[in-house]
Amino acid sequence: MADSASQLSVISKQTLKRLPDYLNYLNSINKDDSDYISAPTIAKAMRLNDVQVRKDLASVCTSAGKPKKGFLISELIKSISSFLGYGNANEAVLVGTGQLGRALLSYNGFEDYGMKIVAAFDKLPVSSTINNKPVLTMDKLEDLCHRMHIHIGIITVPGPAAQEVCDRLVQSGILAVWNFAPVHLKVPEHILVQNENMAVSLAFLSKHLKKSIDKQP
Amino acid sequence: MADSASQLSVISKQTLKRLPDYLNYLNSINKDDSDYISAPTIAKAMRLNDVQVRKDLASVCTSAGKPKKGFLISELIKSISSFLGYGNANEAVLVGTGQLGRALLSYNGFEDYGMKIVAAFDKLPVSSTINNKPVLTMDKLEDLCHRMHIHIGIITVPGPAAQEVCDRLVQSGILAVWNFAPVHLKVPEHILVQNENMAVSLAFLSKHLKKSIDKQP
DNA sequence: TAGATTGTTAATCGATTAACAATC
DNA sequence: TAGATTGTTAATCGATTAACAATC
Known part of the structure; x- marks a missing residue:
């Protein structure tokens, strides 16, 4: 991990701004409906472009989304929270x-x-x-x-x-x-x-x- | 004034974000030193590009700056305040x-x-x-x-x-x-x-x- | 005058969105 | 299979910055 510091700056400021919003949204949805959520669904709810959502998520998420299903909600929440440093205050x-x-x-x-x-x-x-x-x-x-x-x-x-x-x-x-x-x-x-x-x-x-x-x- | 509404959208979101900061800065400077301030001076203090400062100011200010002197501080404050709707709450x-x-x-x-x-x-x-x-x-x-x-x-x-x-x-x-x-x-x-x-x-x-x-x- | 500053046009940069092949 | 969705490459858009002529 020679450049763990520079890796941080890989993510754009605009994306960083949106991450807490994703988290708010993901936490607000009812997980009883489905364990998965698709980028278009998130995009529509948050009034964003679906490609943008995919790019934003790709820049912080460990696991990839699955065609036809989308992203595992619990994974998304975990990835974003940990990226934002929530948990170690x-x-x-x-x-x-x-x-x-x-x-x-x-x-x-x-x-x-x-x-x-x-x-x-x-x-x-x-x-x-x-x-x-x-x-x-x-x-x-x-x-x-x-x-x-x-x-x-x-x-x-x-x-x-x-x-x-x-x-x-x-x-x-x-x-x-x-x-x-x-x-x-x-x-x-x-x-x-x-x-x-x-x-x-x-x-x-x-x-x-x-x-x-x-x-x- | 057929398009007073559309005129509002002429200004970019980024500029709109910076306007309150300009106002804070302008209000903070000591007017005893000089009635004028130059774009490069503002830029340096606020860590912005001087062309950006000029463009931002141009988009809301009524009066132009003067070569070699800069902008009349009191005019800037007046222009920005009124643009932001301060005063009529x-x-x-x-x-x-x-x-x-x-x-x-x-x-x-x-x-x-x-x-x-x-x-x-x-x-x-x-x-x-x-x-x-x-x-x-x-x-x-x-x-x-x-x-x-x-x-x-x-x-x-x-x-x-x-x-x-x-x-x-x-x-x-x-x-x-x-x-x-x-x-x-x-x-x-x-x-x-x-x-x-x-x-x-x-x-x-x-x-x-x-x-x-x-x-x- | 020389030099600092202005405003504007052109080039660059970064972010968004469109297009598309790959996957389940 | 067909269709929804993925991730990526290319095009577009918007904002920033560089270059420069005009001004006092």
């Missing part, structure tokens, strides 16, 4: 225990998606734990991250505070930042900033509405 | 007042991004208002949406309940759904589902980490 810290921060801390589903929040930080913690996770003051950030080898930092502070928090996360050895603050963060080359950009979603909603409403007589 | 209802739902209801920033939550719904409301917005029982949903001509529905219920809620929103005349539940929703052709897909973000974070860590000696 990366550990993360969260900074900012406002409404949104507390909501994320209270959600226990992230572990299923490959991430585990192990601690939260705030300038002025109002409680010592949230959902059994310790809430610490900011001065403990760097030490804890280094000691526990944390690589993911989640930013849920107000916009104006986000860059400073981001800098401190980077100093603490974080490699990937999940940013919920509506600001553009500056980071060194090797750090990934994944913006959970609600504004983008809202832009799409707004444009769709405008089109829909304009179309009406 | 679409009204929305939210269903599901768990942690995440309450967090969204408590956030007052959405109006700046073109959306205003006017009411929340829950099977069993625990309080009559959250952040001054009424929390109503589900049986009031259809009537209120029709009466107030609401076109956006936000789903923050647990996964298993999402499809049913979605169906009811569609029945209530909603045209666009902002879905926070980690499930694939089935909707009629003309309805937009915008998934706020945290799983996708997590997939990107996880893949980046794997690459980064594999690279280390």
Whole structure:
């Protein structure tokens, strides 16, 4: 396995984006009907092209589909989950225990998606734990991250505070930042900033509405 | 303005995605330094190609840039904001007042991004208002949406309940759904589902980490 | 003027889709 | 067998980037 790292980049970003959706869909279908599902069926339900579905699945699945039958649903779920790293969760810290921060801390589903929040930080913690996770003051950030080898930092502070928090996360050895603050963060080359950009979603909603409403007589 | 509707689709999805980021960036820069900013400067800060920046800006901006100087920052902000419909907010209802739902209801920033939550719904409301917005029982949903001509529905219920809620929103005349539940929703052709897909973000974070860590000696 | 920047046209790149032979 | 489905190769589409003339 000389190039296990480069193998990762074989998969396209677009495919990677669709994988969680496949998983959602596959988990939603009733397995009592059949153990198999065909690419055209998935494509129709998810409004994709069937060739695209086959290519996407081929890029992550170990076992091939069977002509006339399709793909074994359980195999698909297993392959995609393991490709996405579900099951062996990366550990993360969260900074900012406002409404949104507390909501994320209270959600226990992230572990299923490959991430585990192990601690939260705030300038002025109002409680010592949230959902059994310790809430610490900011001065403990760097030490804890280094000691526990944390690589993911989640930013849920107000916009104006986000860059400073981001800098401190980077100093603490974080490699990937999940940013919920509506600001553009500056980071060194090797750090990934994944913006959970609600504004983008809202832009799409707004444009769709405008089109829909304009179309009406 | 015969084709104001079709004009909207002139802009590419990729450009639309970047517009909120431009706005974040432009708002973050210190206007004391200069009233103008050049495409190469924006490109470098946002890690984009400068031609791309120029094309993106050209597709939404009224006034052109000036050779050697660049673009008037205030004009850019005005143009992008107005293109994205910020300032005249679409009204929305939210269903599901768990942690995440309450967090969204408590956030007052959405109006700046073109959306205003006017009411929340829950099977069993625990309080009559959250952040001054009424929390109503589900049986009031259809009537209120029709009466107030609401076109956006936000789903923050647990996964298993999402499809049913979605169906009811569609029945209530909603045209666009902002879905926070980690499930694939089935909707009629003309309805937009915008998934706020945290799983996708997590997939990107996880893949980046794997690459980064594999690279280390 | 020289050089930085603009906007646009042409080339490249990546992703999607169409066409088709192979399989059960 | 016929027909549905597979996987792959080739064509198309859309987005990005390179090249370049125009401008201040």
